[in-house]
Amino acid sequence: MLELHRRFVEAVEQLSVDEAVPSRILELMGIHCLTRHNIASHLQKYRSHRKHSLAREAEAASWSQRRQTYGGDGGGGGGGGGGGSKNIMSPWVVASPTIGFPPMRPLQHFRPLHVWGHPSMDPSLIHIWPKHLLPSPSPPPPPPPAAPWAHPTTHPSPPRPLLDSSFWHLHYQRHKRFGTPTVPGIPPNDAMYRLNPGIGVPPRLTGPHPPFDFHPSKESIDAAIGDALSKPWLPLPLGLKPPSLDSVLGELQLHGIPKIPLNCA
DNA sequence: GTCCTTATCT
DNA sequence: GAGATAAGGA
Numbered sequence: 001m002l003e004l005h006r007r008f009v010e011a012v013e014q015l016s017v018d019e020a021v022p023s024r025i026l027e028l029m030g031i032h033c034l035t036r037h038n039i040a041s042h043l044q045k046y047r048s049h050r051k052h053s054l055a056r057e058a059e060a061a062s063w064s065q066r067r068q069t070y071g072g073d074g075g076g077g078g079g080g081g082g083g084g085s086k087n088i089m090s091p092w093v094v095a096s097p098t099i100g101f102p103p104m105r106p107l108q109h110f111r112p113l114h115v116w117g118h119p120s121m122d123p124s125l126i127h128i129w130p131k132h133l134l135p136s137p138s139p140p141p142p143p144p145p146a147a148p149w150a151h152p153t154t155h156p157s158p159p160r161p162l163l164d165s166s167f168w169h170l171h172y173q174r175h176k177r178f179g180t181p182t183v184p185g186i187p188p189n190d191a192m193y194r195l196n197p198g199i200g201v202p203p204r205l206t207g208p209h210p211p212f213d214f215h216p217s218k219e220s221i222d223a224a225i226g227d228a229l230s231k232p233w234l235p236l237p238l239g240l241k242p243p244s245l246d247s248v249l250g251e252l253q254l255h256g257i258p259k260i261p262l263n264c265a
Numbered sequence: 266g267t268c269c270t271t272a273t274c275t
Numbered sequence: 276g277a278g279a280t281a282a283g284g285a
Contacts, residue, residue: 038279040269041278
């Protein structure tokens with residue numbers, strides 16, 4: 001069924017999302033056991049997902065812009081070492097930590113309609129895909145990289161499986177002590193993930209607030225962003241709570257790795 | 266009558 | 276949340 005969804009997405013992308021209609025999709029998919037109604041229904045859900053996904057990206061971009069307009073002092077004081085020294089700062093600066101909101105650059109990587117940069121669509125992207133997400137049978141998943149802003153001066157944690165909950169838990173415990181800043185208008189525990197650019201979304205550097213380093217140096221921000229854009233990122237929770245497996249899968253699903261079953265009757 | 270989209274139901 | 280179905284419009 002995952003294969004069916006992949007073919008569905010390929011067909012939609014081929015037609016362009018706006019011109020994709022059930023009959024044409026069905027034609028391109030070449031699956032005879034599906035009806036036009038099946039496709040129409042799936043298309044409806046697909047568009048709905050996409051709409052929500054785009055809305056979220058827009059919101060992230062808007063936050064980034066707002067930060068640049070009102071909060072962009074660029075620096076702050078303290079080194080990125082996660083030192084935890086909480087300076088007295090204006091409420092706005094505290095509420096919108098610089099490091100959570102990169103410059104507009106990541107949006108250049110936003111390719112919402114490209115079928116998620118999947119190697120099956122674009123073999124040139126194969127190198128940035130995690131091996132376990134490649135279409136062909138593959139070795140076990142690589143370890144998730146550490147967040148550069150979490151440990152700007154240190155190096156990635158020991159290899160852990162992507163969906164190993166103990167990894168998330170460790171991550172959570174390690175950064176818990178930094179407290180729970182709040183941002184007006186954004187749910188406090190809105191988990192943030194950094195997604196693989198190969199999945200077709202910008203690296204998710206945006207979000208409410210990293211829990212661990214509120215005042216990184218400009219250099220550490222640039223380094224973090226550069227790092228993020230150059231690596232095959234796996235979903236990485238930066239929220240205060242480790243996400244459930246379901247929420248990670250849900251996030252992946254939003255970006256083209258479906259949980260949506262598409263079955264032949 | 267056919268096809269698509271949207272809303273609603275299961 | 277996802278698939279099926281009904282309703283309305285082009």
